[in-house]
Amino acid sequence: MRHALVVPPSGADKGLGVTELPTVSWREEGEVRTAPWRSGSGLPPPKRVVIADDRMKADVAYHLACEGTAILWRGDFQNARQRLTALVRRIDAPRTGNKPSVAEANVSMPIASPLPLPADVFHRHRLIQSQRARTLGMLLLPFDADFRIPLRRAPDVQQACAEAYGTDALPFIASLRELLGIIGAHEWRTKGIEVSALGARIHPHYGVFAPIRSEYVDLVATAPLPPALLGTPSHGVAFDVGTGTGVLSALLAKRGIAHVVAAERDPRALACARDNIAALKLDAQVEVRQADLYPDGCAALVVCNPPWIPARPVSSLEHAVYDPESSMLRGFLNGLVAHLEPGGEGWLLLSDLAEHLGLRTRPELLALIDAAGLIVLDRIETRPHHPRAADVSDPLYAARQAEVTSLWRLRAR
Structure with missing residues (x-):
């Protein structure tokens, strides 16, 4: 998210x-x-x-x-x-x-x-x-x-x-x-945000959510790349579905992936991602492409960081935080098999905050993964370290304090 x-x-x-x-x-x-x-x-x-x-x-x-x-x-x-x-x-x-x-x-x-x-x-x-x-x-x-x-x-x-x-x-x-x-x-936008895993700053535009919660970025920086990706010339192709600022696409390029397709449908995010990729001089590796969800074709690695909370946004401000009925999550899972190369992996970045809030259960998430024809290879977890996790005055403190962010490694069954 x-x-x-x-x-x-x-x-x-x-x-x-x-x-x-x-x-x-x-x-x-x-x-x-x-x-x-x-x-x-x-x-x-x-x-x-x-x-x-x-x-x-x-x-x-x-x-x-x-x-x-x-x-x-x-x-x-x-x-x-x-x-x-x-x-x-x-x-x-x-x-x-x-x-x-x-x-x-x-x-x-x-x-x-x-x-x-x-x-x-x-x-x-x-x-x-x-x-x-x-x-x-x-x-x-x-x-x-x-x-x-x-x-x-x-x-x-x-x-x-x-x-x-x-x-x-x-x-x-x-x-x-x-x-x-x-x-x-x-x-x-002027100052940018230092992304330690990237070794550079990302400059979010108005209307684009900024990667100040670094734990999910760190997961992408350290997760083992799939063998199908490493076995292709110059580390093959990866998709970043819903790229936002382009931070994960930039990180994948820094990890040596030859061609990263950063897919996004929002015009502001597209402009933001293009500016960031250009500023990082990664244009030769990262292609920012407008797509409703998935770009055309297949990839050895597909990464997605959907909104984490399955609830209805009450304003346009909340669309990158709330995913009504888990629609983007479902879309990513249901389309993944068709966009994976043989032996490829999908990386789902997801917090379990919704589970602690009683909005989605772990069995429901596993059922979505199974129904999409996917199996879980591994789950890499980390604890968030943002200020809200330690704010006892926050009405949602109990859920935030128990929150875990995971990178789910998925592949076709």
């Missing part, structure tokens, strides 16, 4: 043109005004909008946001950031005694038993996070056609917005939280 998120695009920003963007309306100076609405997470435009400036108190902004009224800011930009920080403090205020936090109080779910199951905890946590995101997204900013923000002390975000939205040039409205995500994505 491409785990660290760099805000993904809304459907309207994938080359469909500005005319495809939804609009947001508000009343100002006695007239109704309308502008295109942009949301990287795919949230719909707010139905109620009020105008505000530096005179609006944080408590007032908080109550408006909680009731679903958006606030279009006309004051100082830095004061808008302070209001957003104040909203965060109020929403995330810790519980006292038996009283829930504000975020928890805004979500109600039936309690099936005195001790909720892990899946119940997971779904409640997701609802709380979704409600939190909607509330924090109620503080809006105006943007001019050249991506300038017409507010006092506003930063220069033209380059960051151009990377996120392309060259479409019409004034629009977006949330301050959206903008902060865009700025963060620009910083990730």
